Amino acid sequence: MGARGSAATSTRAMHGALPAPLREAVDEFAEHLASVRNRSAHTVRAYVADLVSLLNHAQRMGCTEVAELSLDTVRSWLARQRTTGAARTSLARRAATARTFSTWAHRAGLLPADVAATLASPRPRRTLPTVLRPEQAALLVEQPASRPAPPAFPTTTPPPPDGQPAEDHDPTGVAAPSVAAPSVAEAAEPVTDEQDGAAVRLRDRVLLELLYGTGVRVSEACGLDTADVDQGRRVVRVRGKGGRERTVPYGLPAQRALDDWLRRGRQLLATPESRDALLLGARGGRLHPTTARRIVNGYAEAAGLPRTSPHALRHSAATHLLEGGADLRAVQELLGHSSLASTQIYTHVSVERLRAAYRQAHPRA
Structure with a gap:
């Protein structure tokens, strides 16, 4: 099986x-x-x-x-x-x-009729996602280079919204691929010496650059293997929801972070349990999404930013792409949305930000 x-x-x-x-x-x-x-x-x-x-x-x-x-x-x-x-x-x-x-x-022949075919359901209220400003996102991804890694113990990371799976709250409402739960030691991210601490900071920089630079889900980032990174073409192969694969480009900052991690960081944390995992926990196992969420929020707190999750970075990446002139269908493909309707929420985010700027700046708003 x-x-x-x-x-x-x-x-x-x-x-x-x-x-x-x-x-x-x-x-x-x-x-x-x-x-x-x-x-x-x-x-x-x-x-x-x-x-x-x-x-x-x-x-x-x-x-x-x-x-x-x-x-x-x-x-x-x-x-x-x-x-x-x-x-x-x-x-x-x-x-x-x-x-x-x-x-x-x-x-399957278990019900004489499809009894729930006409069942109506309440339309969920679709709240606009949290989005960082470009300068806030840049400040966040640069944190690992400027300060020691914050502890990955739970701090103020919020629970998922009611009715949503804990794994990757997403406008589609469908869970992303799961990753095996971390051990207690892995979740706590113990750092034993200065060398390991430096490796963890390199890992954290890659994690933040990939989450914001590609807009991938946290489970997708944690599920990457080293072979999924094509440094020549500067793309990553991502396995998303429903087993669907897509190819996502990344930029020069992510390239530099990947180079540093693969040349100077990964081997310091790698163990036989690491196998081909790209992102490793401090004990050498594959980095778990729960730990990644704590890492992101820890750096956000250290930078004085609002409470931030990996999915907030995904929202921010999508919004900044659209505000920069990217085509909606291109953003849909990058994010791995099966439906364009899931991507269109980011157009509403952009419009709301435009309205807010108008109300704040225009004398006759």
């Missing part, structure tokens, strides 16, 4: 209290998501968690088989979620899970 199949199998611990027919349906649905729909392990877990919640509610209403699931039951489940304070984004995601499961179960 492949990595995605094993990820689907790992969800079985989530539904132990369900009757056997419902447990089997959950397992088959997870396998379908992983093997047929090519969803990441993180996305499969999110779908399964919502589905188990729905089927537990259906069981309390007397449902013991998938064939007994009805639209009224699904609506009752969502109504209960709403009365307990679930956010609109949560309700929209859970309704999408119900529709996806209903369609699959009907095609």
Whole structure:
């Protein structure tokens, strides 16, 4: 069984209290998501968690088989979620899970009809992402060269918005590829001596330059191997959501940071566990997105900037590209968005910034 199949199998611990027919349906649905729909392990877990919640509610209403699931039951489940304070984004995601499961179960012969096909869901409020100004982004990425690395212990890094997976909050609402959880030692980023500290600062500079210079997701940056970097053409090969690959260019500052890291830093942290990983933790394993988030926010705090996440750097890169005249479809391709609608939010960011500048500067605003 492949990595995605094993990820689907790992969800079985989530539904132990369900009757056997419902447990089997959950397992088959997870396998379908992983093997047929090519969803990441993180996305499969999110779908399964919502589905188990729905089927537990259906069981309390007397449902013991998938064939007994009805639209009224699904609506009752969502109504209960709403009365307990679930956010609109949560309700929209859970309704999408119900529709996806209903369609699959009907095609698999488990449901006599696609009962949730007409299910409406609340439209989530789309808030504009946090965006740094160009000079703030430049200040942030230059921090590792000007000060010691801040500790990567949790400081004020915020939790993900309600209803969104912890991995890479994104306008698309779908999780990015997952990376194995770090050990306690790796998450704490212990630095044992001055030489290792210098290597960590070189690593941090590469991380920040790649996040802002390419706009990749933090999980994509942490998932890069050394072979994914083409220094001759100055591009990186990125594996994104749904296993899709794309090629993303990077600039001269990122090139210099990569050169320094590969020539003078990586070998100081590398261990047999490092294998081909481009970005390494202080213990030599592949850098984990959780640690990367703490690194970014730590440098932002040290620079006196607002609370900043890797995804804020991605938002900033996209906004600055559009403000600089880049074509919307080119930005879509760079970011790896499957839908242009996900990229269009950055045009709204640019317009809002223009309005703010107008209100501040124009005498008749």
